[in-house]
Amino acid sequence: MKMTYVLPQTGSTENEEQENWDGRFGDFLIDLQTQEGLTDLTIRQLQLHLRAYDAWLKELGQCWTSARREDIQEYLQQVRDHRSASTLRSKLWSIRRLYAWAGENSIVTVPSCWLTVARRSYERKRMVVPSSRQLQQLLELPDTSTDKGLRDRAVLELLYATGMRAAEILSIKLHQLVKDRCLRIMGKGQVERLVVYGEEAAYWVAQYKAKRQGMLQAAGHSVIATQQLFVSMGKHAAYQYFELRRMICGYARRLNMKLTPHTLRHAFATHLYQGGAALRTIQLLLGHAQLTTSTIYISRKVEDDQKMIRTHHPRGESYKPYRRW
Structure with missing residues (x-):
């Protein structure tokens, strides 16, 4: 019996949730959770990253399965320029995992060289631990x-x-x-x-x-x-x-x-x-x-x-x- 992925509850309505959600994302998250045992928080973060990426592509009239190299690079560049380095790493990891899964399931093949972005030079913030x-x-x-x-x-x-x-x-x-x-x-x-x-x-x-x-x-x-x-x-x-x-x-x-x-x-x-x-x-x-x-x-x-x-x-x-x- 095929499993279906249920969207986690958020403050938006059900129609708003489904608008920027490709059903194949659900299959991807189910496979990732069952095979690797990721926590609910990690799955939730993945879902948010996928929805943001898909919504951005739709504004360009594209789909994640037909995105061009310049589309992916522009998205990652915008994340790099406006978000923290940790957010960039997280979003890049999510997109790489998505396309790796898509390749394994013969949905779309995206060369790994498309999924790279030049990082800003920065000093890694050292966590201040309380005494x-x-x-x-x-x-x-x-x-x-x-x-x-x-x-x-x-x-x-x-x-x-x-x-x-x-x-x-x-x-x-x-x-x-x-x-x-x-x-x-x-x-x-x-x-x-x-x-x-x-x-x-x-x-x-x-x-x-x-x-x-x-x-x-x-x-x-x-x-x-x-x-x-x-x-x-x-x-x-x-x-x-x-x-x-x-x-x-x-x-x-x-x-x-x-x-x-x-x-x-x-x-x-x-x-x-x-x-x-x-x-x-x-x-x-x-x-x-x-x-x-x-x-x-x-x-x-x-x-x-x-x-x-x-x-x-x-x-x-x-x-x-x-x-x-």
């Missing part, structure tokens, strides 16, 4: 005398305690919580891993869980409307990514900081490293296939390197020789 003291201030901001504040505190504590991705924490189901303070989750690429967390996070999750049903009912939802651990007090029963990001950004602004859910993942890795955790351990906890990927998540500071030299180098002030025998 452990700043994170403590952030964790204490939610008003835990309210149900919403309890949920926010539980989410923040669990994010910082585990380094989970936003999509991973939003997908946690009630039945996954166990007494041993560990979670078996399905990460990026449908790779399963074990996530552990401490007593502080466990305490706040338990406090929130006691109020969870009341939150659903107060928002007009059935207590069985969703099995996701974290729920919303809005029109959706399950907590959504935009709500998570807005919550973290809102608390961060009160501290004159700019934070996102992904920043907490970086902070988790950096603070573990500063505390002496081995890179291999951090790699396992983050769920990375390659060690080099984990090193990107660690913001090393000069003072950390100086402390390491003072402690571990024979010429260091605090060096203590280690003798095996």
